[in-house]
Amino acid sequence: xxxxxxxxxxxxxxxxxxxxxxxxxxxLAAVVWASARAAEPCSLSVGWEPYGTRIYVDETGAVAxxxxxxxxxxxxxxxxxxSFKQLPWTRHLLELQAGHIDVATSVRWTAERExxxxxxDVYRHDEMALYVLRGTVGNHRLTGLAALPETxxxxxxxxxxxxxxxxxxxxxxxxxxRQIEVASDYATNIRKLIxxxxxxxxxDDVTVVMAAAKTLGLxxxxxxxxxxxxxxxxxxxxxxxxxxxxxxxxxxxxxxxxKSDGRLQRIMDRYAN
Numbered sequence: 001x002x003x004x005x006x007x008x009x010x011x012x013x014x015x016x017x018x019x020x021x022x023x024x025x026x027x028l029a030a031v032v033w034a035s036a037r038a039a040e041p042c043s044l045s046v047g048w049e050p051y052g053t054r055i056y057v058d059e060t061g062a063v064a065x066x067x068x069x070x071x072x073x074x075x076x077x078x079x080x081x082x083s084f085k086q087l088p089w090t091r092h093l094l095e096l097q098a099g100h101i102d103v104a105t106s107v108r109w110t111a112e113r114e115x116x117x118x119x120x121d122v123y124r125h126d127e128m129a130l131y132v133l134r135g136t137v138g139n140h141r142l143t144g145l146a147a148l149p150e151t152x153x154x155x156x157x158x159x160x161x162x163x164x165x166x167x168x169x170x171x172x173x174x175x176x177x178r179q180i181e182v183a184s185d186y187a188t189n190i191r192k193l194i195x196x197x198x199x200x201x202x203x204d205d206v207t208v209v210m211a212a213a214k215t216l217g218l219x220x221x222x223x224x225x226x227x228x229x230x231x232x233x234x235x236x237x238x239x240x241x242x243x244x245x246x247x248x249x250x251x252x253x254x255x256x257x258x259k260s261d262g263r264l265q266r267i268m269d270r271y272a273n
Contacts, residue, residue, distance in 0.1 A: 042080035042247070046071050047092040047101040050185070052208030053271040054106055066271040067105040070123070071236075073267070077254045078247070088184065090160040099241025106205070107237040108162040118248045120236035123255055123264065126205040127231050128163070130155075133193060134223040140199060142227050145170055148179040156181045156189035156198040163202055164230055186212035194221060204232060207272070 048055045048063060055065040063084050075082040087095060095101040097116040106126075109119055132140055140153060145166060148155060157163060159182045170176045181198050183189045186209050192198045203209035206224075213219035238248050258264040 042078070044071075044075055044080050044082050044102045044243075045100075046082060046084050046103045046105065047087045047095060048084055048105070049086060049089055049092065051106060052186075052205065052211035054205070054208060056211075066268050069267050069270075070264070071103065071105060073258070073263075074251055074254050078250045080247075089158070093160065096237065096239045097241070099239045102239050102242050104237045106234045108204070108232045109235060110162055113237060116240055117237040118240060118243060118245060120238070120248060121252045121255055122233040122235055123259075124234040124268065125231060126234055127207075128229040129203050129206045129209075130200050130225040130227045130229060131193075131203060131209060131222045132200040132225050134221055136199075137223055137225055140225060142225065144227070145229070146176070149173075149175045153179060153200065154181055154198045155179055156183055156192055156201045158183060158185060158189070158204070161204050162232065163204055164232060166230070167202070187216060190216055190218055190222070194218060200225060202229070 046068075048068070050056055051065070051067070053065055054067045055063065058064040063086075068084070072082060085101060087101070092101065092104055093113070096104050104117075106124070107113065107117075107119070113119075130142075140151065142148070142151060142153065145155075147153075157180055162168070171180070181189075181192065183192065186201070186203075189198065189201045190209075190213055193201055201209060201222075210219055210222070213222050236251065238251075255264065258267075
């Protein structure tokens with residue numbers, strides 16, 4: 001009889017152990033969460049603003065998108081009622097810090113945010129990029145973000161968004177900061193780019209900026225600059241003032257299960273551009 005291949009057996013054993021660990025984590029999280037919520041009903045308020053295909057208003061006037069479907073699925077799985085409240089991003093974070101809103105989606109980690117919120121495990125990796133007017137890439141020979149002051153390049157960003165540690169460090173330099181134009185949303189920055197008020201847009205998520213450009217009918221006017229900008233990881237952020245750690249643990253267990261069985265990726269794929 002042919003003996004089983006040791007490598008295959010090891011791989012099978014590793015897969016079984018991983019599945020067992022996930023199962024144990026789910027059971028423990030369910031027990032802890034069930035005990036924590038037995039005394040009172042669970043409800044989650046989720047803040048939102050339009051964010052490409054992640055969050056938008058559909059043809060019926062209802063809020064929709066991959067982040068919204070994810071939150072509805074998670075809330076249903078842990079037995080929580082859910083509500084959504086539209087807020088500008090900067091106010092959203094303030095409301096979450098005060099405990100008036102429970103959850104924010106598509107949040108990047110910062111030390112400041114960790115001071116007032118519980119971060120979930122990563123549920124999505126986002127691609128960042130620099131966009132300029134089509135046909136002008138050759139006019140902007142940038143070797144990095146630090147080169148903005150010497151080239152005179154005016155860069156559009158969104159107030160309150162996190163663009164990574166390099167950008168945050170550069171913003172401490174007044175010479176660099178003078179090259180930055182802040183807007184409230186991507187639609188505003190796209191219009192500013194079209195009218196020559198800025199030279200480019202730094203996108204924290206390429207799918208979001210392109211969705212905004214398509215909505216405006218201007219996506220063919222934009223072109224991706226070859227400058228490489230490191231991407232970001234997205235988390236859910238829960239208010240420490242209003243959300244118990246046991247609930248976050250239960251959410252993380254559900255996220256792990258959804259990653260493992262492919263449900264999370266299927267949600268993302270349904271809303272892909």
